[in-house]
Amino acid sequence: xxxxxxxxxxxxxxxxxxxxxxxxxxxxxxxxxxxxxxxxxxxxxxxxxxxxxxxxxxxxxxxxxxxxxxxxxxxxxxxxxxxxxxxxxxxxxxxxxxxxxxxxxxxxxxxxxxxxxxxxxxxxxxxxxxxxxxxxxxxxxxxxxxxxxxxxxxxxxxxxxxxxxxxxxxxxxxxxxxxxxxxxxxxxxxxxxxxxxxxxxxxxxxxxxxxxxxxxxxxxxxxxxxxxxxxxxxxxxxxxxxxxxxxxxxxxxxxxxx
Amino acid sequence: xxxxxxxxxxxxxxxxxxxxxxxxxxxxxxxxxxxxxxxxxxxxxxxxxxxxxxxxxxxxxxxxxxxxxxxxxxxxxxxxxxxxxxxxxxxxxxxxxxxxxxxxxxxxxxxxxxxxxxxxxxxxxxxxxxxxxxxxxxxxxxxxxxxxxxxxxxxxxxxxxxxxxxxxxxxxxxxxxxxxxxxxxxxxxxxxxxxxxxxxxxxxxxxxxxxxxxxxxxxxxxxxxxxxxxxxxxxxxxxxxxxxxxxxxxxxxxxxxxxxxxxxxxxxxxxxxxxxxxxxxxxxxxxxxxxxxxxxxxxxxxxxxxxxxxxxxxxxxxxxxxxxxxxxxxxxxxxxxxxxxxxx
Amino acid sequence: xxxxxxxxxxxxxxxxxxxxxxxxxxxxxxxxxxxxxxxxxxxxxxxxxxxxxxxxxxxxxxxxxxxxxxxxxxxxxxxxxxxxxxxxxxxxxxxxxxxxxxxxxxxxxxxxxxxxxxxxxxxxxxxxxxxxxxxxxxxxxxxxxxxxxxxxxxxxxxxxxxxxxxxxxxxxxxxxxxxxxxxxxxxxxxxxxxxxxxxxxxxxxxxxxxxxxxxxxxxxxxxxxxxxxxxxxxxxxxxxxxxxxxxxxxxxxxxxxxxxxxxxxxxxxxxxxxxxxxxxxxxxxxxxxxxxxx
Numbered sequence: 056x057x058x059x060x061x062x063x064x065x066x067x068x069x070x071x072x073x074x075x076x077x078x079x080x081x082x083x084x085x086x087x088x089x090x091x092x093x094x095x096x097x098x099x100x101x102x103x104x105x106x107x108x109x110x111x112x113x114x115x116x117x118x119x120x121x122x123x124x125x126x127x128x129x130x131x132x133x134x135x136x137x138x139x140x141x142x143x144x145x146x147x148x149x150x151x152x153x154x155x156x157x158x159x160x161x162x163x164x165x166x167x168x169x170x171x172x173x174x175x176x177x178x179x180x181x182x183x184x185x186x187x188x189x190x191x192x193x194x195x196x197x198x199x200x201x202x203x204x205x206x207x208x209x210x211x212x213x214x215x216x217x218x219x220x221x222x223x224x225x226x227x228x229x230x231x232x233x234x235x236x237x238x239x240x241x242x243x244x245x246x247x248x249x250x251x252x253x254x255x256x257x258x259x260x261x262x263x264x265x266x267x268x269x270x271x272x273x274x275x276x277x278x279x280x281x282x283x284x285x286x287x288x289x290x291x292x293x294x295x296x297x298x299x300x301x302x303x304x305x306x307x308x309x310x311x312x313x
Numbered sequence: 314x315x316x317x318x319x320x321x322x323x324x325x326x327x328x329x330x331x332x333x334x335x336x337x338x339x340x341x342x343x344x345x346x347x348x349x350x351x352x353x354x355x356x357x358x359x360x361x362x363x364x365x366x367x368x369x370x371x372x373x374x375x376x377x378x379x380x381x382x383x384x385x386x387x388x389x390x391x392x393x394x395x396x397x398x399x400x401x402x403x404x405x406x407x408x409x410x411x412x413x414x415x416x417x418x419x420x421x422x423x424x425x426x427x428x429x430x431x432x433x434x435x436x437x438x439x440x441x442x443x444x445x446x447x448x449x450x451x452x453x454x455x456x457x458x459x460x461x462x463x464x465x466x467x468x469x470x471x472x473x474x475x476x477x478x479x480x481x482x483x484x485x486x487x488x489x490x491x492x493x494x495x496x497x498x499x500x501x502x503x504x505x506x507x508x509x510x511x512x513x514x515x516x517x518x519x520x521x522x523x524x525x526x527x528x529x530x531x532x533x534x535x536x537x538x539x540x541x542x543x544x545x546x547x548x549x550x551x552x553x554x555x556x557x558x559x560x561x562x563x564x565x566x567x568x569x570x571x572x573x574x575x576x577x578x579x580x581x582x583x584x585x586x587x588x589x590x591x592x593x594x595x596x597x598x599x600x601x602x603x604x605x606x607x608x609x610x611x612x613x614x615x616x617x618x619x620x621x622x623x624x625x626x627x628x629x630x631x632x633x634x635x636x637x638x639x640x641x642x643x644x645x646x647x648x649x650x651x652x653x654x655x656x657x
Numbered sequence: 658x659x660x661x662x663x664x665x666x667x668x669x670x671x672x673x674x675x676x677x678x679x680x681x682x683x684x685x686x687x688x689x690x691x692x693x694x695x696x697x698x699x700x701x702x703x704x705x706x707x708x709x710x711x712x713x714x715x716x717x718x719x720x721x722x723x724x725x726x727x728x729x730x731x732x733x734x735x736x737x738x739x740x741x742x743x744x745x746x747x748x749x750x751x752x753x754x755x756x757x758x759x760x761x762x763x764x765x766x767x768x769x770x771x772x773x774x775x776x777x778x779x780x781x782x783x784x785x786x787x788x789x790x791x792x793x794x795x796x797x798x799x800x801x802x803x804x805x806x807x808x809x810x811x812x813x814x815x816x817x818x819x820x821x822x823x824x825x826x827x828x829x830x831x832x833x834x835x836x837x838x839x840x841x842x843x844x845x846x847x848x849x850x851x852x853x854x855x856x857x858x859x860x861x862x863x864x865x866x867x868x869x870x871x872x873x874x875x876x877x878x879x880x881x882x883x884x885x886x887x888x889x890x891x892x893x894x895x896x897x898x899x900x901x902x903x904x905x906x907x908x909x910x911x912x913x914x915x916x917x918x919x920x921x922x923x924x925x926x927x928x929x930x931x932x933x934x935x936x937x938x939x940x941x942x943x944x945x946x947x948x949x950x951x
Binding site for chain 2: 197
Binding site for chain 2: 828829830861862863864865866867869870871872884885886887888889890891894895896899900
């Protein structure tokens with residue numbers, strides 16, 4: 056199978072300092088990759104460089120495409136969530152169809168994206184009149200309408216209430232399950248562990264760990280990169296990951312519950 | 314124009330309605346003037362032509378004035394909608410951010426140095442050059458705020474401050490050049506370059522400005538689809554396939570050509586590019602690509618209306634268009650500031 | 658001696674009387690400085706040799722002055738109180754429209770100032786000549802000059818009947834009104850005035866449309882200026898060129914001041930008027946070249 060994203064020794068320098076350093080990554084279709092790491096680790100920069108939005112050394116197969124072809128290969132949800140004008144939600148979502156040549160498919164794709172994000176009833180509402188959570192969902196709906204094999208999302212769960220956060224993660228996981236590749240930066244390690252099949256831990260511009268959640272969220276990695284500890288706990292819905300105060304604070308005994 | 318994003322149904326009749334409004338105002342403009350000749354006699358003189366003074370007035374003074382009103386208004390409305398779309402800022406306006414003042418400076422320099430007399434297009438091209446410097450400067454300043462990708466909204470007041478500086482500087486240089494001119498009447502023109510007027514313009518101004526304006530319109534029309542995507546921010550737009558450097562170039566050149574040529578022949582008519590997009594944004598569902606043609610028509614209508622008003626209020630005086638525009642535009646501007654400060 | 662700014666013709670006469678009284682007791686000024694283009698030229702015409710010590714820089718500029726050559730022999734001033742004071746004048750000649758700040762400064766410094774009303778008619782020229790004669794203590798020369806001027810004017814003045822309709826037309830669409838020197842010169846040359854039809858007494862910028870609707874036979878403009886300005890566009894407006902009005906050019910300096918030389922402009926205008934009336938349809942022979950309606 057051909058990878059959905061291939062990065063080879065990607066390096067981004069800003070003012071002589073490498074903010075992303077030597078990152079090589081292959082993301083296969085069907086995979087939901089959680090990009091985790093502390094603030095300033097270079098997650099956002101990596102996503103931008105992968106898309107070719109900022110200059111970088113090394114190779115990114117996405118960045119090599121022309122802008123139109125890239126927009127059909129990868130959809131990107133940036134962190135900036137402000138919508139400049141009071142365009143209707145439906146119009147906003149339709150922006151995702153920009154790079155697709157066939158207008159006849161637009162209406163169905165937009166309607167599908169709206170309904171998946173539970174926005175059909177808000178289709179005519181100006182985007183500037185939405186609540187933060189509604190806006191986040193509208194922007195993700197645009198991502199879905201773009202209908203690309205690869206989705207890059209910079210903190211897609213930011214600003215969402217628990218129910219919608221859960222829904223978004225579930226949706227991204229389902230999109231991955233349907234054969235797309237999803238790479239999402241996220242801060243909620245619990246969500247990352249719960250929904251992603253693979254985590255990439257970045258710290259100071261480098262990938263320091265890459266693998267299944269249990270292999271990445273080790274005490275050493277957590278302490279080294281985040282300065283916290285954490286543990287996988289059993290729950291009725293399967294193992295859940297919780298972050299915990301850094302050592303040498305005592306770790307609660309799993310047997311006693313929380 | 315490129316295929317626009319379909320907006321809400323509201324305002325499907327907007328463009329035809331604006332076109333009709335323009336036509337009515339155009340007719341009213343042609344029939345307004347100090348020579349109180351009556352509509353019927355005026356129209357007969359215009360279309361049939363009796364060789365008398367009224368025919369001359371209708372064909373050589375009223376008609377070019379009205380046509381120039383349409384061209385100037387359309388250029389300013391279009392430029393206003395485009396620069397607001399590009400900067401994602403409803404306060405951006407060619408007059409407010411110093412583009413008109415700089416175009417005026419370019420035109421004044423061309424007139425005073427004699428460059429304007431070297432060719433038919435020399436004057437509008439000089440206005441274009443002046444405007445180009447200002448637009449490039451303003452966009453440069455606005456882009457420098459923070460990351461190259463985040464031309465966020467916060468730059469609104471920075472943009473206005475930069476615009477005030479550019480405007481004041483260009484205005485001062487214009488005044489200086491006119492004060493230094495050996496022509497005794499040059500200094501009296503400062504008010505024209507700051508306020509704008511269509512009085513006693515002729516077909517010469519129409520034909521010299523039109524080619525440069527038209528180039529500007531074509532360039533700005535080509536920004537339409539990209540401006541839609543830019544609603545989501547530069548990063549999202551870029552990821553959607555927008556070529557940002559190309560968009561920037563189209564916007565800068567288009568605005569400079571449209572506003573530069575307008576200012577070179579009609580002076581700096583302010584507020585059109587602010588008021589018109591503001592009034593029409595709701596009717597087009599906020600969609601930038603739909604706002605462009607609507608603002609062009611709306612700008613034409615507003616300038617025609619203002620030019621009729623200046624002739625009705627003080628028929629024998631050359632009341633400057635900018636005075637009327639400021640009366641309409643200042644409340645709108647303050648309202649916008651208020652809305653932005655108290656959260657949009 | 659100190660003469661207050663005289664806003665009316667009556668006050669001008671009063672000033673004249675005062676000046677005359679001064680001259681009678683034999684106090685003809687010895688160091689006269691003129692700071693106004695019009696008093697410059699009149700003073701150069703009437704002053705005794707050595708009496709005038711400085712004229713304004715405008716008098717030396719051939720674009721504004723008819724006597725630039727003669728003015729070149731004098732040190733120029735720029736109408737500033739300080740430089741004028743340093744010339745130690747015992748009389749300063751100024752216009753009643755000279756900057757009030759300059760005049761009051763000179764008076765505070767104890768410099769006598771004689772102010773001259775701008776001439777608004779050909780009779781006003783006679784008055785100015787006589788006033789200048791008295792101010793300079795050169796009454797006899799002034800009386801001779803005034804008599805010659807009156808004679809020349811009487812010989813020139815057109816007799817009765819309606820003449821062609823004319824208007825002056827300048828930068829910014831400025832038209833002089835009926836109570837101006839140029840209007841009186843046009844009347845003397847036998848023209849009827851557009852300003853009369855429009856009821857304009859002084860002068861104003863008016864829309865080109867208003868001028869054209871009076872359907873004038875002639876439009877009097879200055880020659881093209883070397884220094885370009887947008888204000889001149891309206892003088893070159895194609896509608897004017899396409900109208901049937903003949904274009905007559907009179908250099909501004911010819912009639913900007915009430916000098917005896919203003920009669921030369923009147924003579925030229927009279928010739929132009931006669932040319933208009935001779936030509937069929939009252940168009941002068943050269944008007945066709947200026948592009949009437951085809």
